Amino acid sequence: MAFIKKFTQRGEIVINFTEDLITVPDLDFINKGTVVVDGEVVPVLHLEINAAENSNPRKRISEWKVISQTPRQLQIQVKFEETIFLSTEGDDDLLRITINDPFLFTS
Numbered sequence: 001m002a003f004i005k006k007f008t009q010r011g012e013i014v015i016n017f018t019e020d021l022i023t024v025p026d027l028d029f030i031n032k033g034t035v036v037v038d039g040e041v042v043p044v045l046h047l048e049i050n051a052a053e054n055s056n057p058r059k060r061i062s063e064w065k066v067i068s069q070t071p072r073q074l075q076i077q078v079k080f081e082e083t084i085f086l087s088t089e090g091d092d093d094l095l096r097i098t099i100n101d102p103f104l105f106t107s
Contacts, residue, residue: 002097011078012067015097020071021104030066030074035101044101047078052092 006014033044
């Protein structure tokens, strides 16, 4: 299981895990790598906003990258296309972070 420990104003997301991740020597494996899941090539890590019904469609992630990793934590730098729309009242947007490589977990 994972939970967001912190989301800073600079767009840094710190995610803590209850299970150990394998620490990779080159973060490009997480940032740019792909794996095959059910016959489809997908990124090792995928971030997206699941927008609420009343959300502004211009609220999108323009880029992201993992900037540090420990066995129980990932720190991700996220940049949004238009940050002005991030704090719009009434939005119940969700940030979905998917780790598609099951072998990153040690247990």
